[in-house]
Amino acid sequence: MIRVYGGWPSRSMRVQWLLEELGVAYELRAVDLRRRMEDAEFMAVNPGGFLPAMVDGDVHMVESLAVMEYLLERYGPGGLVPATGAPERPAYLQFLHLGEAGMASFVNILVASRFAAPEGEKDNFGARTAVQMFTGRLKLVEQRLGEAPFMAGAEFSAADISVCYALEFGARLGLQDRYAEAVTAYMARLAERNGYKRMLERWRPPA
Template identity: 55%
Template sequence: MITVFGEGRGFRVVWLLEEMGLPYRLRGVDLLAGVENDQEFLAVNPAGFIPAIRDGDVTMVESIAIMEYLTARYGPTALAPGAQDAAFPAYQQFLHLGEAGLAASIYFVSGARHIAPESERDNWSARQAMGVFTTRLSLVSRRLEQAPYLAGDRFTAADISVGYALEFARKNAGVALGDTEQAYMARLRERGGYQRALEACHATRTWWGSSGSDR
């Protein structure tokens, strides 16, 4: 059975597993308490960050790489269009943009706003990261004005990647989503896979539910 270590970006992995109907076990990792005494987890990822998975003899880290592994190993699946599919270029672009352009940028904005000393919460790097997020979000907005999902007419793993990033931005950086993005997020939240993943990820459910706005 696949073991998923940690929530956070691990929510992407759990959501994908639910969409694919694959059995898994979610094993919590408490980063706030520190992982230096969590030897089981450190054996999987000595670098000490989440998510990670163990699948038989395979161990992997990095949420997007894990998603690509799962769709390739346990596919084919409509969640990952093939290379000859007309949806493939958009799928690949937004699958990776969800982390490289969106979630990674908001991670640094969030750190500055919530962890950094007061005098450094609006530093140059945080403003730069927010600028990167904003420009990449414009690509998502433009795409959603053309199609209901990022790869076109059907839901794919690219929507899991970006959907998580937008939830992260909403909660941890107070990003107000526009009408197009709000309607998109409403579509994602209605999916059974999303709802089952949120039910499984107790910390994530509490974290997102504590936000005062769905925007």
């Protein structure tokens, strides 16, 4: 059975949500985010110490979007990926990767500044620039929602999982006041999906 090493909140959300949408059984192995470097089993799977990590037989993977692409290839897209050559495919690819490379990655800088920087450096140049970069890319999501209900077009796809995580990550850092009404409504719609709800129900904090 697939084993997902995850914590809450973390990018493991993407992998868990996708597995729920695909209807693929998995085991969730909770990792304490504050003490993950002391978790020998987890560190053996991912010496880099970041989440998620996934084991599927002999396959060991990290990086949430890479894991998602592997799962979609291995277990079938389940309607979550537009076909190669489909008119929705370019938007799908763009927003699948924008959710991490263009959005969530910048929030990481904000996390480091807010929670790890010395007191006088919490609102530093890097943190302010990260917010600007995130907000700039947020405009692409706003524009897309003015064209279609989901990132790939008329139907929900794995790109929505990627982007939704980034939006929730930003909201946890206090950026939600920058979200247009359409973005907030989009997040609320996605949170009503059964796969999303099952993902939340499955998660348990580490003992």
